[in-house]
Amino acid sequence: MTPTPHSQPIQVMAAPHFKGPDSTPQIMWSVVASLCPVIAASIYFFGPSALLVILASCAGAIVTEWAFVRSGPRTLFDGSGMITGVLLGLTLPPGFPLWMAFVGGAFGIGFGKMIFGGLGQNIFNPALLGRAFLQAAFPVAITTWSASGEAWAGSWWHLRGDNFALPLMSPHVVDTLTGATPLGFMKFEHTATSNLDLLLGSVNGSIGETSGLVILVSGAYLAWKNFLNWRIPASIFLSVAGIASVLHAIDAARYPSPIFMLFSGGLMLGAVFMATDMVTSPVTNRGCWIFGIGIGFLVVSIRIWGGLSEGVMYAILLMNALVPFINRITQPRVFGTSVKVRSL
Template structure:
């Protein structure tokens, strides 16, 4: 028999005890715009290095990519979706533009940069419903589209010239991975690979700058270590075995870690919240898969670089990983 509560104060207190709200019960203070800003800040060291070595070209490509991504997202939401709420203020379009430019050579024609931004936003992001619904990293969708459509322009890498004020007329040369793939040319010194004094896309040349960005995001808890460490460790172990088997044919694991888009992909592309697994175990499996596919393409495939393809392939497996690798549920009855 239930006892009736006649005291209004006691009744009000009892009603409060019966209120149940859905999780999460504690707000961490994070937001989309805050996390996007954190990643953009982490990209600043690599961007400054790109401006120093590629000069005017880096500035034109990056500004074009960012403005184009913001413009296309606004136009699609405002006129195609006829949505009253436009999300360009959350920083995701800016980040997509920056990451796209980081995956492009500094002498790429402006119209190709605009086309890549259209594919990244229009196909890679908005065609699936916008931020949070896209299964693939939008910046990589744009980059791979340009690589397949314009392979010559996307593989003509300007040589790094401090404070270079040239754009389309810059002298070009092969990347380190292209030298390894075709067995020609003298590889740059380790110091040059660390600081970024070598050919490549805007954001892949300076290992030190990218690692500074990684440290910043780990300290601010924007990302966890599971994805970047699992990718880098897998590549190091796989290429290390190949190097031990035949050091004359295969490059050392240090070269593989410091060149190409490996650090850029592992730190900034593969860790995308939307397209990566949710559980820690799932992140490690995801990272190992990216590392293996990257090495297979680099060593045995037709392209000298495979990070972009590896991340997109593992993006497709993310829903499957999330379905089978789930965190333990508290209060769940264990079947015997």
């Protein structure tokens, strides 16, 4: 038999030779833990449907990860597939059929991560890629938001839609139990939702994107542990608030307030948990500012001038594609040189 690299007597490794206390699985599982309050809030608002959808997308993600890593590095238990599954689940509507959530998780891991070479190699955030696929494949199901509030008062246990639609079959939708999201109301009916409802999350929308306050608390914990670069969410919030304030000042009737922009839709969830994905965000701090401002600008543009009511997903995916270029132009000065070395 030919000798494999592992059977060589001497192991040669590249620097660094000191190991920090944080390993990849540790960071990943911490992120999963920090998502637990968000999951809990979503179950509070949307009942068992929320948990079912998250479990289904996790199952899709993990089964696909398992299918790809039967040979090769064992990344099955490092928690990264779990994060993809949970994040994808959080961006779906509560009444989403479970089989579609499973397909989304499988696509996100298969085409968003494994095809590029697995953990650390992907260009796009796998959860968002899964969602983009679902949006293109099942545009009706993914924009069917179950109505919140009175429609479900006293019936927390009821499913919020046809979660158990048979695989490959259409869900049955009862029109009276659906409603538009705050962004949809803003775009198509020009009515605003109260800021307190937006802050607490008692509005229609995706499972995990409604409760902005809980997401901010979880994000603060991650930033304090240094598991995410606080500059990315900060720059997104600042740029969205800045552009929205200017537009709101120009024509308050046409353009919504900055508070509404920040707390509606998936902006909080996207800015805190998806744009900050270590693999798909820039490595330099200056790059992170550029990245975040770009996302903020795109989000506002798509929401206000685009055909869609929500643009966080496409904004982050587009900026993901630019990350290699951002990294290149923000390369720090090589130590000892006076002129910045650029290779563009």
